[in-house]
Amino acid sequence: MDHPHDQWNEESLRKGLYAHDEAALEEVSRRYGRLLYGLAYRILGSALDAEECVNEALLDLWNAVPPDRPKGVLAYVSALVRRRAVDRVRYKTASRRGGEDYEGSLEELSECLSDPEGYSSLETVAIRDCLQRFLRTLSEEDRTVFTLRYFACMSNEDVGKACGLRESAVVMRLVRMRKKLKAVLEDDGITV
Amino acid sequence: MKTDQEKLWDAVGMLDGETVQTAMTRAARMQATHTTRRANLRRIVILIAACLILLIAGAFVASPFMTADAPPPLDTPSPTDTAEQPTDTPPVTEDESREPVYVSGDFSTDIYDVTEEDGVCYLNFKDGNRIEEGENKYPSQELASIGFSSMDEMYRRLKTGDLTPQQIYVVKNTFTHTEKGIIFPNVNHLLIPVLPDGCFADYVTVIDDVYSVDFHVPDHTFSGGASIRDEGQYRALYEKNYTNVYDNDNLMDITLSTGEFDGIPCEIGDYQTKAASLRNVRFTLETEGKTLSILVHYCLDSYRGNIPESDTCPQSISIYCEQEGKFATMYLSDFQFAPTVEWLSSFGLTPYVPSADSDLPTE
Structure with a gap:
């Protein structure tokens, strides 16, 4: 099927992916490719790795939908790219170090743990549930700031531009949020 | 096996779709705006370059090299011919009043x-x-x-x-x-905190008549904030948390002595809790019309190892600031250095003035 670009909306994009329409996948690549590349690049720090990572994630998208029915295509494919990129940093790169913004975000978020290098018995899912509860207590703007910094590994300056805030305001909001998150993780027994 | 750091990072990667969709959509819009702005900037640069080329070409055509006529004589006046222009600036008198006028809150x-x-x-x-x-x-x-x-x-x-x-x-x-x-x-x-060089007031929260200002510290060597209050609230907090700081059933084996903090006489209080061995250093600075009552708090020994230990880098510092009838409490933490008396003296309060480049009302 041929679809002009301006006929694609979120709903038709979802339906196209679910129907295994190649034009829908091409539209995802065209519309979000640069954003996804940026996300991968910030984690990996390498243009070649980032490009491979995005291609692999688009293939994952093709294979996963269906049976998956993502509500938000951008969110779904962003998560795929992030997972691929983080796996690559951890297990395929000898130095296990990624891009500057990724390392910075990782270090900041680790402040919420009393022993980042420790091995607690808790599962990632339990931490995720705690994190979701924490995010629900935040304003939408703060949730966006948190997500852009720690999910998408964007620099504080770019987070500020996306949210209409000064870089300094982004930094202070993140400091406050990390303090709160640390307290929430402690209350839930995730850090001691 | 994954470390806790890796699990937390993975957990962030599993955030619900709506949250991620909202955030990534904003990022996409920002990217699109940035791309449009860059394209517009390129067009402007090309336009300016074209205008410059035309101007230069036009000047070259009109220049003596292209015409037979001699250039017209310059007609600039000599410096001695310039008459002194009257000014409208009133003379400054020595007895001009400099007292600030109080503005009502209405x-x-x-x-x-x-x-x-x-x-x-x-x-x-x-x-x-x-x-x-x-x-x-x-x-x-x-x-x-x-x-x-x-x-x-x-x-x-x-x-x-x-x-x-x-x-x-x-x-x-x-x-x-x-x-x-x-x-x-x-x-x-309004009042705004005066801070060490390079730091400035950032996010503000308001509850009743108290407004609290976060500090932006570019090199992240400490963090902190200030709350501007009325005298009654300030005095109550001062008495509870500064004067009567040891009036707490959880504190044990309290030992008080005198010493010096960076050359300033101070009181040193060592004590224990169930979690740690701690120290408070209290002293007062009077400088530049302000009184700063300072409480420096150290963790000397953390029994569970979860609090940074140092007898030079404070765990926190509380500053009670009284300045010309204005009051603020300040709380500093996350120190990466040992502060000096000179550094602590730089904290204070000053009247807030809206930025000159904004559309803010001036009264």
Whole structure:
């Protein structure tokens, strides 16, 4: 099927992916490719790795939908790219170090743990549930700031531009949020 | 096996789709705007270059090299011919008054009026101050205070009544009500913390007449904030947390002695809790018309190993600032260095002045 670009909306994009329409996948690549590349690049720090990572994630998208029915295509494919990129940093790169913004975000978020290098018995899912509860207590703007910094590994300056805030305001909001998150993780027994 | 750090990072990667979709959509829009701006900038640069080329070409065509006529003589006046121009600047007199004029806290907006009485400001909404009964309309939001990204934003929005519905809800439901109105800051007479070089006031939260300012510290060598208060609140906190700091059943084996902090006489208090061995150092600085009562707090030994230990880098510092009838409490933490008396002396208060390059009202 041929679809002009301006006929694609979120709903038709979802339906196209679910129907295994190649034009829908091409539209995802065209519309979000640069954003996804940026996300991968910030984690990996390498243009070649980032490009491979995005291609692999688009293939994952093709294979996963269906049976998956993502509500938000951008969110779904962003998560795929992030997972691929983080796996690559951890297990395929000898130095296990990624891009500057990724390392910075990782270090900041680790402040919420009393022993980042420790091995607690808790599962990632339990931490995720705690994190979701924490995010629900935040304003939408703060949730966006948190997500852009720690999910998408964007620099504080770019987070500020996306949210209409000064870089300094982004930094202070993140400091406050990390303090709160640390307290929430402690209350839930995730850090001691 | 994954470390806790890796699990937390993975957990962030599993955030719900709606949260991620909202955030990534904003990033996509920002990227699109940035791309459009760069394209426009390229067009402007090309246009300017084209105009310059045309100007140069035009000047070359009109120059003596292209015409037979001699250039017209220059007709500039000599410096000695210049008459002295009268000025409108009034002469400065030595006895010119420099006393600041106090501005009343009264002002009005489309949605509320603010009046000052006996030094306290009261806000009254034009549609009434009645607390909204029933279920909390914003269950997932922080309702303790209203927040602004800067002092400028706070001033502009409080002064013009430009509050969000959520902020109006918080003011009506959380701020203190009296028979004269809702307690509110004196927006016409705000104060802003004076900070060490390179640091500046950032995010502001307001609850009743107290506004709290976060500090932006570019090199992240400490963090902190200040709350500007009235004298009554300040004195109560000073007495409880400074004067009577050892009046706490959880403190054990308290030993007081005297010593020096960077050459300044001080009182040293060592004590224990169930979690740690701790030290307080208290002293007062009087400088540049202000009195700073300072409490430096150290963790000497953390029994569970979860608090950084140091007898030089404080765990926290509380500063009680009194300056020409103004009062603020400041709390500093996350120190990466040992502060000096000179550094601590740089904290203070000053009247807030809206930025010159904004559209902020000046009265």
